[in-house]
Amino acid sequence: MKRDAQATRQRIFDAATAEFAQYGIAGARIDRIAAAAGSNKAMIYTYFGSKDELFDAVGLEQLNRHMNDVPMDANHLPDYAAKVVEHYCQHPEIMRLVTWARLERGPDAGKLTGLLDAYQRKVEAVAQAQKEGKVSDRFPAATLLELILCLIQTNAEPSAEFGDQDEFQRRQQAVKDAVALLVQV
Template identity: 50%
Template sequence: MNRDAEATRRRLLRAATEEFAAYGIAGARVDRIAAAAQSNKAQIYHYFGSKDGLFDAVFDAMCRETVDAVPIDAADLPEYAGRLFDSYERRPWVQRLATWYRLERAGSGTLIPVLLESNAAKIEAVAAAQRGGLLPTRFSAEELLGLILHLSGFWSANTPEFDARLAGEGAERRRKVVVDAVAALVAG
């Protein structure tokens, strides 16, 4: 019985990930999520309490997966940015979910613990590398990390009109641009 409940919960999270990535929180429909998960709306409310609770569970799981899969290496921030880029290429819904989160949750006062903890650890790793002379100090650790995070997601944040100008750029070249940009940023 417990295995079936866990399987249902996983199916709901998978279906909700696709739905929220496509439509955001406001546009997502629990009936479509339930149908895609071969479940029912009552199960969504049972496991997650509400559509917002389901989004929070999806976003939390996505954040944890990214943090676990792409640990920071303050001694090699260009390659860290490249690995983040790789992660976004493999999981394009990550940047879409993050965009919906920023659009629909900004100013809500709700902060996600896994992101707070992860950001604090990354900032401390960068700060320690700066104190050790491995990284330049022209930017604070917070600023440097923010720039690196944004550079790693650069390609997924462009408008279609800008992307059209770069139509011939393959994933290998896009990754190289990210890595080279971060290398230039952290060059002493």
């Protein structure tokens, strides 16, 4: 029977995403990932190197997917924030992975290859919108973006309340309104 390396790699990746989202880096177990992927530990190490490298691959892929699924338009930050809240609620593993990375890696959590560049481009887009007078300049662009992300993360936490569509819409609208006040010129 011929092996499908790409399918095996994807199964490992999917199992690792679930494992890391549930248990974090330290709590994740390669043997559980292998069992869930229908693979073996040797294949995981062959494809990804180490548990830390596997976590980095999972984190980078999830965050890249998020950035592609929800592109930022600095001229419409309230709408962007509402879309991000919805995306995080649809994909709670993203917030869980980010939270585990912050808890377990501290200040080094955001240093995944390419993420700092992507974040810097967002800061530059906000700064340009501020320069054009479309977004308030009460806060430096980086600080404004951080405040927006904090509002999003606070209201996109997976909880039992999000089973209630009205509650979800209320929280999403609250984020949109708060961001509108932050960026209002």
